[in-house]
Amino acid sequence: MTILIDQPQFGTEVEGKRVLNNEKELEGDEGFRMPNANSFGHNFRDYEVESERQEGVEIFYRTNHINQTYDFVKKMREEYRKLDRVEMSIWECCELLNNVVDESDPDLDEPQIEHLLQTAEAIRKDYPDEDWLHLTALIHDLGKVLLLPSFGELPQWAVVGDTYPVGCAFDESIVHNKYFKENPDYKNPAYNTKYGVYSERCGLDKVMMSWGHDDYMYLVAKENKSTLPSAGLFVIRYHSFYALHRSGAYKHLMNEEDKENLKWLQIFNKYDLYSKSKVRIDVEKVKPYYLSLIEKYFPARLRW
Numbered sequence: 689m690t691i692l693i694d695q696p697q698f699g700t701e702v703e704g705k706r707v708l709n710n711e712k713e714l715e716g717d718e719g720f721r722m723p724n725a726n727s728f729g730h731n732f733r734d735y736e737v738e739s740e741r742q743e744g745v746e747i748f749y750r751t752n753h754i755n756q757t758y759d760f761v762k763k764m765r766e767e768y769r770k771l772d773r774v775e776m777s778i779w780e781c782c783e784l785l786n787n788v789v790d791e792s793d794p795d796l797d798e799p800q801i802e803h804l805l806q807t808a809e810a811i812r813k814d815y816p817d818e819d820w821l822h823l824t825a826l827i828h829d830l831g832k833v834l835l836l837p838s839f840g841e842l843p844q845w846a847v848v849g850d851t852y853p854v855g856c857a858f859d860e861s862i863v864h865n866k867y868f869k870e871n872p873d874y875k876n877p878a879y880n881t882k883y884g885v886y887s888e889r890c891g892l893d894k895v896m897m898s899w900g901h902d903d904y905m906y907l908v909a910k911e912n913k914s915t916l917p918s919a920g921l922f923v924i925r926y927h928s929f930y931a932l933h934r935s936g937a938y939k940h941l942m943n944e945e946d947k948e949n950l951k952w953l954q955i956f957n958k959y960d961l962y963s964k965s966k967v968r969i970d971v972e973k974v975k976p977y978y979l980s981l982i983e984k985y986f987p988a989r990l991r992w
């Protein structure tokens with residue numbers, strides 16, 4: 689079964705990957721080599737294709753910013769924390785996600801499992817002792833199963849893209865921030881101040897984040913009593929929170945533990961961005977290592 693997603697994958701995340709991917713190709717081992725087309729035959733400097741993509745990204749963020757309200761997130765969290773949909777292991781979920789191919793993300797023609805393993809293997813090479821971070825990398829995007837029918841088949845705007853807190857003022861650094869003016873919370877005095885429903889240094893785990901694959905996977909790991917360290921859970925929940933880890937916004941809500949964990953998120957993020965490289969992974973070869981990590985940090989079969 690192959691599920692084709694007919695919209696591009698959105699987010700600062702994706703744009704960063706595209707740029708870095710090109711840079712990487714430029715500095716290939718055999719010396720300077722200018723790539724002029726990706727695997728879909730589109731020129732990297734095809735401005736018409738580029739502007740169409742930009743338009744798609746704008747439409748995506750407009751829908752996202754209008755609909756991600758405090759009440760919507762609350763409803764989604766309540767619904768999905770029941771974990772009453774599917775029972776499967778982490779590895780089974782990796783294989784399931786493999787059926788999701790983003791057809792129109794023009795620089796990504798590899799199955800999702802390769803992105804996950806490329807990220808994980810790259811981190812493993814540089815941080816061989818942090819096995820929790822290898823597993824975190826493997827599972828960080830598994831929440832994208834929300835796009836599949838058995839997980840509610842949520843629209844793209846409720847699954848991918850940059851995430852941000854709801855219940856307090858939307859920061860200016862959030863991508864396409866102008867569209868928040870159409871979000872009902874924007875005019876609600878309970879939600880539109882610096883702290884909103886939160887208090888100073890309350891800790892990010894008290895903060896409701898816009899709903900998507902990050903928060904869903906965080907809930908799955910937490911509710912299934914994963915023994916991943918708090919830094920692992922932090923990376924999963926905030927990896928698309930670019931206003932925090934790229935722009936430094938919302939620091940007033942962070943506690944001491946968040947500050948420590950943010951260092952790991954910043955390390956992780958560099959690898960997530962590079963992971964669309966053309967390095968192919970022999971899945972069968974690395975599988976036993978990741979199965980051993982799954983057994984260590986997720987002792988039981990998971991409910992989703």
Ligand SMILES: [Fe+2]
Binds near residue numbers: 828829901927928
């Ligand atoms: Fe992600």
Ligand SMILES: [Fe+2]
Binds near residue numbers: 829960
């Ligand atoms: Fe990712």
